[in-house]
Amino acid sequence: MPAFEFVKSSYSGGNAGQECVEVARNIPGTVAVRDSKAGDGPVLRLTPTAWAAFTGALSVR
Known part of the structure; x- marks a missing residue:
């Protein structure tokens, strides 16, 4: 299994515990x-299409 290279979201808080x-x-x-x-x-694994739909739905709010 290939290793995922995770990056913290720019929307995540910088303080521990957030x-x-x-x-x-x-x-x-x-x-x-x-x-x-x-x-x-x-780990939740999504297709790029599903990820785009998910993040697009978040932007509507």
Whole structure:
């Protein structure tokens, strides 16, 4: 299994204990998302199309 290279979202807070999301886009055809506070926890894997729909829905708010 290839290693995901996670990057913290620019929307995440900088202080410890805040809600933080990390995203990895280094694997073709996959966008991986995880909670930065649970680095060994579950990883949500999405297609780029599903990721675009998800982030687009967030922007509407």
